[in-house]
Amino acid sequence: MKTYLKKDFPVSEIRRFLEPGPIVLLSSRWKEEQDVMTMGWHTVLEFSPSLIGCMITSSNHSFDLIRKSKECVINIPTVDLLETTVKIGNCSGTEVDKFAEFGLTAQTATKVKAPLIKECFANLECRLKDSKLVSSYNFFIFEVVKAHAPKTPKYPRTFHYTGDGVFMLSGEHVSKRKFFKSEYL
Amino acid sequence: MKTYLKKDFPVSEIRRFLEPGPIVLLSSRWKEEQDVMTMGWHTVLEFSPSLIGCMITSSNHSFDLIRKSKECVINIPTVDLLETTVKIGNCSGTEVDKFAEFGLTAQTATKVKAPLIKECFANLECRLKDSKLVSSYNFFIFEVVKAHAPKTPKYPRTFHYTGDGVFMLSGEHVSKRKFFKSEYL
Numbered sequence: 001m002k003t004y005l006k007k008d009f010p011v012s013e014i015r016r017f018l019e020p021g022p023i024v025l026l027s028s029r030w031k032e033e034q035d036v037m038t039m040g041w042h043t044v045l046e047f048s049p050s051l052i053g054c055m056i057t058s059s060n061h062s063f064d065l066i067r068k069s070k071e072c073v074i075n076i077p078t079v080d081l082l083e084t085t086v087k088i089g090n091c092s093g094t095e096v097d098k099f100a101e102f103g104l105t106a107q108t109a110t111k112v113k114a115p116l117i118k119e120c121f122a123n124l125e126c127r128l129k130d131s132k133l134v135s136s137y138n139f140f141i142f143e144v145v146k147a148h149a150p151k152t153p154k155y156p157r158t159f160h161y162t163g164d165g166v167f168m169l170s171g172e173h174v175s176k177r178k179f180f181k182s183e184y185l
Numbered sequence: 186m187k188t189y190l191k192k193d194f195p196v197s198e199i200r201r202f203l204e205p206g207p208i209v210l211l212s213s214r215w216k217e218e219q220d221v222m223t224m225g226w227h228t229v230l231e232f233s234p235s236l237i238g239c240m241i242t243s244s245n246h247s248f249d250l251i252r253k254s255k256e257c258v259i260n261i262p263t264v265d266l267l268e269t270t271v272k273i274g275n276c277s278g279t280e281v282d283k284f285a286e287f288g289l290t291a292q293t294a295t296k297v298k299a300p301l302i303k304e305c306f307a308n309l310e311c312r313l314k315d316s317k318l319v320s321s322y323n324f325f326i327f328e329v330v331k332a333h334a335p336k337t338p339k340y341p342r343t344f345h346y347t348g349d350g351v352f353m354l355s356g357e358h359v360s361k362r363k364f365f366k367s368e369y370l
Contacts, residue, residue: 167358
């Protein structure tokens with residue numbers, strides 16, 4: 001598996017990785033237990049503070065760990081991890097240790113106890129900011145308190161889910177900067 | 186501009202278009218006024234009822250029209266509309282009639298008063314379901330009450346924003362269906 005040389009990355013700029021809508025891996029820890037889950041339902045909500053909204057189905061083992069610890073890490077996998085990510089989403093943390101089962105390396109984070117996944121392109125350390133919509137929609141609002149990403153490549157090659165087992169792989173990047181007002185960049 | 190031959194599309198299956206995370210055009214109407222805005226911060230929240238969460242900046246003219254009418258249409262543009270979509274996001278509905286300015290055709294919707302944009306690949310008619318997080322995060326939860334999309338192509342060629350004027354264009358689609366448990370498809 002690929003690994004990336006990551007540096008500190010400004011938390012106010014993580015839209016670069018999340019706004020295009022990739023499938024992510026959420027890692028969590030509560031006491032001695034850790035888990036990983038696959039997630040596709042998320043949105044950026046604010047630049048500063050850096051806020052992300054995530055819908056986490058309550059039947060996931062991770063749901064409990066995140067609810068209790070009020071923390072998680074959003075990890076951005078690239079296409080070399082596509083099959084692994086699908087397999088992670090199709091088994092339960094109550095049955096298998098997903099880090100061991102899928103050969104993932106849990107690294108110590110800086111500001112949260114949930115582990116970073118070394119093999120992912122970027123790691124976003126998150127603290128629960130608002131749980132007002134958790135009981136009605138399983139919708140968590142997290143603040144990204146620390147981010148890790150490589151300097152290059154600038155854009156990860158991500159995968160995006162369409163349902164029915166089919167993924168869209170990210171394609172080319174094009175700049176339309178000349179059509180933007182400077183205050184909207 | 187392209188146009189698509191659209192049919193009724195099941196509202197419980199609209200993840201196919203939204204979950205990959207494309208930039209969308211929101212159209213709205215209140216009394217005699219209509220507007221269009223460009224939006225990238227949205228997430229699927231539920232299949233049935235078909236729920237979508239959207240962060241709509243309050244400085245948008247559309248914000249008021251949507252808040253008052255409690256309705257909107259989420260339109261999915263394809264890459265032939267990329268420059269138009271950027272231009273729509275860089276001017277205000279208080280200054281220009283965006284339908285006229287950008288040559289868009291407003292079509293009558295079935296269940297809401299907001300117009301469908303004919304030139305977009307798919308149109309999702311939405312009613313406001315929950316405004317609990319509007320005052321704190323400008324976050325609207327809509328229910329998709331009617332959807333229109335072509336039978337083919339199955340997947341639109343969408344564009345996804347990364348910030349700084351740069352867009353990721355959607356790439357190839359791959360099936361990993363064989364790795365899914367049937368209940369997770």
